[in-house]
Amino acid sequence: MKYLHQTVELSSAGALVVLHGAMTKAEEIGVPQCIVVVDRGGNLLVFVRMDGAKVLSQISATQKAVTAISSRVATGGMPEELAIKLGITTAGQMTNLPGGLPIILDGQVVGAIGIGSGTGEQDVIVAQAGIDALSAAIAQGNKQHQ
Numbered sequence: 001m002k003y004l005h006q007t008v009e010l011s012s013a014g015a016l017v018v019l020h021g022a023m024t025k026a027e028e029i030g031v032p033q034c035i036v037v038v039d040r041g042g043n044l045l046v047f048v049r050m051d052g053a054k055v056l057s058q059i060s061a062t063q064k065a066v067t068a069i070s071s072r073v074a075t076g077g078m079p080e081e082l083a084i085k086l087g088i089t090t091a092g093q094m095t096n097l098p099g100g101l102p103i104i105l106d107g108q109v110v111g112a113i114g115i116g117s118g119t120g121e122q123d124v125i126v127a128q129a130g131i132d133a134l135s136a137a138i139a140q141g142n143k144q145h146q
Contacts, residue, residue, distance in 0.1 A: 007040065010103060010111030014134055015045035018103065018113055021133020025126045026050060031118040033126055034061040037103075039111050042066045050117075057116035063093060064100030064123075065114030072109050075100035076120060099123025103131050105138070 010018075015037040026033040032052035037045045042065075049058055067075050076098030078086070083096030098120030103111040113130050115123040 008105065008108050008110050009040050010037070010045065012045055014137075015039075015111065017134045017137045018111075018130040019046045019048060020130075022113065022115065022126045022130030023048065023050060024133070025129030026115075026118075029118075029122060029125065031122050031126070033115050033117045033123070034058045035126070035130070036061040036065040036114040037111060037130070038065045038069055038114075040069060040109060042069050042112075045111065053117040059116075060095060060097055061099070061114040061116035063095040063114065064097060064116060065112045066100075067094040067096070068100035068102045068114065069109065069112035070094065072102050074098075074102070074124070075114075076124070097123075099127055101127045101131060103134065105135070 018037050019035055022035045032050035034049045034053045034057040036047050039045055064075050075096055078096050086094050099115040101113055102109045103113060113127045115127045
C-alpha cells in the first residue's frame, strides 16, 4: 500500500530483554552503566543507572540512543568536524560518542540502545550484548512456536 507503512517496533517487553542483557554484560566486565532503550520514534522505553554508574552518563546514554535511532547507524563513527556541528545544531541532543546502536531485526530498525559510563569500547560491548540478548530471545520464541 502506498499510503501506509508496515513496520515492526520494539515493545516494552523487548526493551526489558535488551536492558537485562546489557546489565548482565556490564556486571560481567565490572563496569556499571547507564542504559537507555528507545523505540523507533526515539521515545524512552527503559532506563537504568546501575549502582556506581556515573550520574551524568544518563544524559550521554540518552543522547547516544536518540542519535542511533535518528541516524539509523552506530554512534562514534562520523568525522569530528561533522560531529561538532551535529552537537551544536541539535543543542546537544545528538552525539558522536561511541555506545549508541540501532536495534535492527529482519532489516528493520525497531529501536536503539545507548550506553554510558565506561570507555567507548566498553559501552559498545554492553550495547551489543543487549541486542544479542533480544535476538536470542526472539530465536528461542520462534523455536517454541514451531
